[in-house]
Amino acid sequence: MVDGTSTLVIDSGSSSIKAGMANDEAPQTVFPSVIGRVKQSGFMNVANCKETCVGPQAIANRGLFKLQHPIRHGHVENWDDLEQLWSHALYDELQVEPAEYAGVVVADTQISSIRQRERMTQIMFETFNVAALYVEAPGVLSLYASGRTTGCVLECGDGATSITAVHDGYDVPQCHSHSTIGGDLVTSYLRRLLLDRGHAFTTTTESEILREIKETHTAVAMDFVQDVRQIAANATAYQLPDGTSIELGREIYCAPEVLFRPSLAGVTDAGLHSMLYNAISQCDSYLIRRDLFKNIVLSGGSTMLANLPERISKELKAKASFNQHIHVDVPDYRQFGAWVGGAVLGSLSALENVWITKAQYDEVGPSIVYNQVK
Structure with a gap:
């Protein structure tokens, strides 16, 4: 039993x-x-x-x-x-x-x-x-965890992002999608941004430090140009394990921006919001598309980045037709x-x-x- x-x-x-x-x-x-x-x-x-x-x-x-x-x-x-x-x-x-x-x-x-x-x-x-x-x-x-039998799950982890759709308990395979963008891309781009300012993080040990900076100090911009301009004037000090400090300014918003504009890091994949919109749009049935847009579920550790759910919702609403209801569910347990x-x-x-x-x-x-x- x-x-x-x-x-x-x-x-x-x-x-x-x-x-x-x-x-x-x-x-x-x-x-x-x-x-x-x-x-x-x-x-x-x-x-x-x-x-x-x-x-x-x-x-x-x-x-x-x-x-x-x-x-x-x-x-x-x-x-x-x-x-x-x-x-x-x-x-x-x-x-x-x-x-x-x-x-x-x-x-x-x-x-x-x-x-x-x-x-x-x-x-x-x-x-x-x-x-x-x-x-x-x-x-x-993750859909089981949300208690739904209908939904579109965006699972964004460290090494990959996948989209899975289910309607009334049945798989909707044409809406499935996969990308290599994830938290690791944010870490890699953060490394490049800091290197441009003379701070090299090259070893595996230093990569773990970058992960920590990403998880504790970066955030997704709601208005990229305005947010970067404001943070550049209010840099944050971060102390490294050896006691030295580096200043974090525009990197705070620029690093996570690659999840929405991967081209910043030289990656041709679509951003998270475009992945979701394109995946759901692959479904031929308007009724199923309507239901999936109303039941988007975020999951995975990289969705814990500050402002990420709100930015996804904002971008999807900008893409969708005026009469399409968009709802993004953000479970507290989504990293698990x-x-x-x-x-x-x-x-x-x-x-x-x-x-x-x-x-x-x-x-x-x-x-x-x-x-x-x-």
Whole structure:
């Protein structure tokens, strides 16, 4: 019998891992999806680390380690590292034995290939010996979290943005869209802007400092020209770990602007508002388009940037016809939207009908995942 206490939920993003039990309101653990490898063998025992450190331990000792992210732009680039992150989440953070639970719900990117999903399935069953597995796209899970059966979800994470549309519980595939723009593009553009002023951030350690600046000091402009002009006259001091300070002025608004005008960073993808508008416009049915515009849901850590929801709403209203109602839902939990949706799903008895079970996996092998992606 599936219930919230017997189901585990994992959301693996480019920036962080979220994990917990389905009966929790929020993930029990959230930590950076980063692996640190020691730069010099003489430091192998520093901070109780061996050759590698995981998540927060790697970040805390970032001066000694080369930091690597196993997931980039929605694609898994290093399965061994991702397996190590999952192991840390399950055994060290949650302190559970996965085989003792009814199953695991895993959020997997919208653009995941069959090969990637097969590998994920193989690791879950063969390494972690899970009893059952269900894999779903973050956008669909975020819609579950919102309690809707109709909606268009913009899932903006660190490494990618995806748009997923569902109407009356049915997938609307022509409205799906994917882009590599996300929080990482903001970080990269912030690096370029600061370099233009003589501040170089080149190492993996310095990249983490840039992430911190982005998350704590930048904001989306509501009126770009006016906001940049005002902030340039009121610079903010930011103290670096070495004690020196840099001034943050126009960068505060210019860096996040790439989410709406990626061309500033030399990227040809459409901005977030254009992605949404174009995706919904792909639907042939006026009634479905109308309903999707009224039920836009934001999810993902990068949607936590100050003023981002308001800017998206403003830009969409400027694009839409005068009689089109636009509503953008901004859940408080949106940085964990996919995980919360996985928890909702993991608490439903109906999940028993769609699990991939250990017995099915043992009989068919990794290709059993084809049954779940049809």
